[in-house]
Each structure stands twice: as C-alpha cells, then as structure tokens.
Amino acid sequence: MIIGEAPGAEEDKAGLCFVGRAGKMLDKVMAEVGIDTDRDTLIANVMKCRPPGNRIPLKVEVEKCLPALWRQMELVRPAILVLLGRTALKHVVPNSPELPMEALVGKIGRLTHGGKEISYLVLYHPAYLLYDPRKREAMAQHVRVLKDFLVAERLI
Numbered sequence: 067m068i069i070g071e072a073p074g075a076e077e078d079k080a081g082l083c084f085v086g087r088a089g090k091m092l093d094k095v096m097a098e099v100g101i102d103t104d105r106d107t108l109i110a111n112v113m114k115c116r117p118p119g120n121r122i123p124l125k126v127e128v129e130k131c132l133p134a135l136w137r138q139m140e141l142v143r144p145a146i147l148v149l150l151g152r153t154a155l156k157h158v159v160p161n162s163p164e165l166p167m168e169a170l171v172g173k174i175g176r177l178t179h180g181g182k183e184i185s186y187l188v189l190y191h192p193a194y195l196l197y198d199p200r201k202r203e204a205m206a207q208h209v210r211v212l213k214d215f216l217v218a219e220r221l222i
Contacts, residue, residue: 067144068092068103069135070191071153072113072123083109084192091192092150095205099213100222108142110135112157128157136179145221146174147184148212151191159186172208174215187212 068084076086084092084103093103103109113123114131135158139147149155155162155170159177163170170188177186189208190201216222 067139067142067146068107068109068148068150069154069158070109070111070150072111073116074120075116078116083111087196088191088193091195095192095195095209098206099209101209101213101216106222107148108138108144110138112154122153125157128153132157139184140180144184145219146212146215147177147186149186149188151189151194154191155188168204171204172211174211185215187215 070084073083074086074088076089077083083089092109096103096107101107112128112131112135114134117123117127147158149158152167159175162175167188167190171190173188175186175188176183178184187208189212190205192205195202195205213222
C-alpha cells in the first residue's frame with residue numbers, strides 16, 4: 067500500500083490518487099523494479115481531499131481523515147506501507163524521528179496499530195523528484211529496498 071499526502075488538482079479532476087506528473091513518476095520508478103502500481107498496490111493519501119491552495123495539510127485536517135485510512139489498511143492488510151514524503155510519515159508514524167529526509171528514506175521500519183505490526187518504507191515523494199532530479203538515483207536505490215523486502219517475504 068502506497069500512501070501520499072493529499073490529492074492534487076489532477077487527482078481531484080480524476081477522482082484517483084497519483085494520476086498527474088508525480089503519479090507518472092511514481093509509476094515509472096516502481097516499474098523499474100517490476101511493481102505495477104495499478105495491479106500490485108493500493109494508493110491512498112493521509113488527506114482524502116485537497117487542502118485549500120494545495121498547502122500542506124494541517125494536523126487537525128489529517129486527524130479527521132485518518133480513520134478512513136486506517137480502515138483501508140485493515141481491509142487491504144498490506145505487507146508493507148510505502149510512505150511518500152514527510153507528511154505521510156509523520157501522520158502514519160506519529161513518533162517518527164525529526165531527522166532530515168535523507169536519513170529516513172530507504173529504510174524499513176515497523177509500526178503497531180490496532181495491536182498489529184506492519185512494516186513501512188519511507189520514500190521521497192515523487193513530486194520532489196520532479197523538482198530535484200538529482201534525487202532520482204537515490205530513489206531508485208530506495209525502491210530496490212522495497213523489492214528486496216518483497217522478495218524476502220516471498221510476496222513476489
């Protein structure tokens with residue numbers, strides 16, 4: 067299960083997650099390790115609607131949406147959560163360390179929710195790669211960590 071921040075303008079129009087430029091980047095990065103985002107993943111956001119002015123969602127706004135996200139996770143029972151960017155990380159893993167993203171991305175962590183443990187991997191948000199293409203190679207390495215996890219767990 068892949069979790070982002072909130073819908074953007076393209077997502078609002080389509081009623082789907084990650085269909086704009088960032089979504090195409092996500093599809094490309096995942097395809098490089100054999101993951102088809104349409105077939106192999108459920109993509110969701112911590113916010114179910116776009117914040118005014120497309121700003122970063124406020125904590126109080128996300129808290130209203132989190133029960134829906136947790137319910138999605140209960141129904142899907144993902145093998146791993148892929149958290150795209152700091153906003154997804156801080157709301158799904160509220161006790162996550164306040165470190166630079168470079169120190170957080172590409173590492174497998176564990177969280178407990180509802181008495182169940184689930185693994186998670188933090189990745190750069192694909193929109194960030196559009197703004198800073200120098201991070202593209204690092205992202206490719208981090209996605210290989212995901213692939214290695216899925217192979218080790220015999221999920222692919």
